[in-house]
Each structure stands twice: as C-alpha cells, then as structure tokens.
Amino acid sequence: MLNDLQLNNILEDFDVAYWKINLLTREISWSEHFNHLIGDPDPGNNKLEYFLEHVLHKDYRYDFREHFEDLVARHKPFTAEVRLKLENGKYRWFECRNLKSREKGLTDAAVLLFVNIHQAKRDQYTIEENFFYYRETAEMTSTGGWYLDVKTNVVYWDNVTKKILDCPIDYEPNPDDRLRFYAPDQREKVENLFKKCSVFGIPFKVELKMLSLHKREFWVRATGKPVYNEEQEIIGIRGVYQDIDEQKTNELNLQNSLDIIASQNSRLFNFAHIVSHQLRSHSSNLSLISQLLNEARSPEDKLELINNIGDISENLEEAIKQLNNMVTRQLSLRKKRQNVSFKEALDVVIASISSLIKRENAEIIAEFDKLNEINYISEYLESILLNLITNAIKYKQRGRKPIIYVQTYTENGDSYLEVSDNGMGIDLDEYGDKMFGMYKTFHRHPEAKGIGLFITKNQVETMGGSISVTSTVNIGTTFKIKF
C-alpha cells in the first residue's frame, strides 16, 4: 500500500487533488495540492462549509452537500462534475469522485478525488459549439454532405442531402442508380466529373441541375474532392451539394427580364428611328418645295410643284397611319390572354384575304391535331397568321400554284407554329440577319412594303416567344414560331 506522501506525489503529478474524510468524526483533511489549488486559504474549523461557501460555484452547492451526505452516512459512491474557484479567482471544471475502497466491509475513511477536467470540458464545448454552427449553417444554406466510396460505389448522404433531394431520412441511395438524381442532360457531365476526380484526383466545383426523388428539377452547386488512403490511393470522393435553386431561378429570371428590356429598348430605338426617318423625309420634301416655289419662274413649274405637295401630304398621312398602327399594337398588350383556337384564327384570316387567295389560286392546308389552341391574344395570332400567309402568297414562285402548310405541335413542353410555303424563297446568307428589320424588302416586288415581318416578330416577342426562318431560293420558306 502506498503511504500518504507517495500517494500525494503521484496524484499531484497528475494534477489530481483530494480530500481525506474521517467517516466517524467527519473531519476533512485537504491534500497539499488541493490547498494549493484554491490559494492556501485559512478555512477555519469547518472545511466543508468553507468549501461550499467560498470555493464551490454556488450552482453546485445543494447537489454537493447531498452527495457528501450520501457518501459519509450511507457509503454511496460520489461522482459529480463541479466548478471550483481557484487561487486566481477563476472557476475551473473538476470531476469529483470518491476513491473506491478495495476492502469489503466497513472503513473509517473516504477519499474524494478532484480531477481537473477543464481542458476536456472546454474541448467538448468547442466541439458542440462547432457542430452547432456547422449544422445551423448547413440547414440555413441547404448544404448537404455526401461521400462516395469509389471501390464499392456505395454512397453516403447526410440528412441535409436527403432533405435537399426530397428523400426520407432512412432512404439509402442505390449505388447502381446514382445518376437518377441528376437531370438527364447533366448525366454525361456528372460522370465525367466523378471519373476525373476518382481517377486523377481532380476536384470539382460546378453548378448542376439535379432531380429530386419525385423528379423535381432544381439547381445545386456541387463540390467534390478526392479522399486518399495512407498509400495515397484515391478511395473516395467527398463533397457537398448546396441547393441554389432559388438563386439560380432568380438569376435566370433576371437574365430573362434583362433580355426583354434589351429587346424592348432596341424596338424603341428602331421605332424612334422610323419616326424620325418617316416623318422627316416628308417634311424635308415640303421644305424643298417651298424653297423651289420661290425660285420657280414659269407658272407651269409652280403648278407642278404644287401638285407634288398633294403627293407629299398623302405619303405623310400614310406614314402616320402606319406609325399609329405600330403604337396601337404595343398598347394592345394590355389585352388579356385567353385560349385561342388555331382553326378559328385561321378561318378569320382566310375570310379576310379570300379574294387574294382566289386570285392567286392559293391552297392552304392546316394541321392543328397536335395542338389545337394556345393561351394567347387572339388579335395577335390572327395578325401573325395574316402576315405570314399573305407573305407566302405574295412571294410565290412564278408559275407555281402557291401551297401553304400551317401546322402546330409541341416539343419538349414548348408550343410551336410553322407556316411553310413553296414560294420563291429568300437567300438567307445575304438577307438572314435583316429579315425582320423594318422597311427591308428583299424582292423587287411592287407589293413589298417591308413592315409585315417586323410587326410579326414584334408581336411574337412581346408575348415572350421567338420566330425563326429557314428558306431555300426557288424552293420555299418556313417560318417557325415558338410560343
């Protein structure tokens, strides 16, 4: 058996202090180390009371007294974590525990050990605190962790990842079906990323479109980094998914709004240009005439000039009417969308140009089986059909009966209208980029006014769609509208 001195030395080496309690007299003696820890005070006669009053943090007083009674009177084990005020006035964590006696039966003394656990306690708090921050951050930013074992292809997901993917907490990802959680158009890219990471150790940080368990598409930012074993072989990939669908959607919406504004702005520029050009050309002619009237000598000359004024005023009126039409069209945007039947719209158009159709012996074939109506403004749809069909008839191939094929369909969830003809066609290499500009005519044709396609494009775009054209000279033209 160690004597007290030896025991004291050993315990002190381990920063362990102790009390020795005489169970009969309840007399307490403090080890030197204990005395030293609390600043060598003068505790007076009753060490327990001094300890409870001046050393032990007040939160633990009641419990400590209870434990102490249990130990002394009923020989129950004492174990507690307490905070003691040390000689520097600061509280530190100690584990307080009685030394179990090996001998069975009655003993006359008990030993109460005080082990400094402050560092461990602090570490534990730090870990808990860090874990708390990590968890809160992960929840708040919807960032989930995952791990892929590259040997077995087994995937581990944390709870946030499961939540992001709409999977229940007990969901276990199937290693063979990993790719089902990525949008089909992303799968090749994903496979490539994982391959490069698992084979060459190249980390990745990308934006990907994923599919939830219920096939909901959403955007994530994904990172992945290789995990090496001690032999420096890649054994896994570790990374996070961050749900950025909201940001990404906002970003796309913003881009969309920007595009709309840019296109509106360019239309406005174009319009201002037209106004300036159309009106100024007439006013400048008027100004020239008035100057010439002053110079003209013969009455015949003057009369001719005055006749010109009539022409100018007619042109001016026509120009203003056209500009007004354009403005009215823009304003009619405030009209409400409703379900418009393609057949009804086409019937209206055919009725309004029946004489042209008859004169040119044109044939119009319609096929609306795949998509028979659209949520649109009926005036727009009629105007679009009218422009494209009259265009097709006007620019027919000479000597060929004009046939116009109008069809609708859906593709990848988008609705389309196509108007094809067997007419003279347009050299798109030469005119392609100007097709839809204002006052562009490509044919030396008396009826070419150059405004129809501009208006059509305008209408399609104001409704959020787009129009494109394919054409072969002498074969025909197809206009394709995506609604």
Add this chain to the structure above:
Amino acid sequence: MEHPVELACIIDDDRIYVNLVKKIIEIKKLSKNLIIFKNGKEALDYFRSILENLSEEQLPDIIFLDLNMPVMDGWEFLGEFVKIKNNFNKKITLYVVSSSIDPRDLERAKSFNMVTDYLIKPIELKKFEKIFDRDVA
C-alpha cells in the same frame, strides 16, 4: 453659263425627293447631266458595268447617296463600292444624304473615307449650289 458639274448621280428611292432635286439642278444649272437609281443595287450594277466596259466617261463627278432604300440600302452600297472605286481614275465626290438624324448613322457614315460629308434632308438650295461649286473647284 457653264454647268459646274458634268454628270451628277442620285441614289434614292423617294420619288418626290428625286424629282425636286432634279428640278433644282435644272433651274440652277448645276449639272449638265443627271443619272438616277432607285436603290443601291441598281447603282452598283451600273458602276460594275462601267468597270467592265472601261467607259469611264460615264462616271459621275458627284454622288448623292440615300441610306434607307429597299433591296440594297446605302450602307451595303458603300460596302460594295469601296471595293471597286480604286479601279477608277476619276475623282468621285460622294455625299450621304438622309433624313435620319440618328447620331449613330452620322458616325457610321464618317467612318468611310470616301464619304465627303453627311447631309441631313432637307438640303437648302444654297447648300446645293455650294456643294456643286466646291466640287468643281
């Protein structure tokens, strides 16, 4: 009185404007002869045929070019004309004449070396006279 200019050329699709300018040139005796084209394509075809036939005497001394025209507008004409004009020995003065007051059009016109000036319609009678006099000087 001698005409200051032998042959003037107008490329413009505005029938009324062309008639008025024709009248001015007649009344003021600014040019002995005048050729008129409705658009850039017609004018370009004419210049190309001169190049082929080596008939330089049919080249105008001065060209008034409109910008907004059907089939081939003034810009396209300039783009094509730049490529062939160095084959001519004769000095040709070219004015862009447009009712557009868009500063971008002005800038663009001035980016062509061969464009002497950008004239905004309407052109004053006196300005016409000055242009023709300057051209001959």
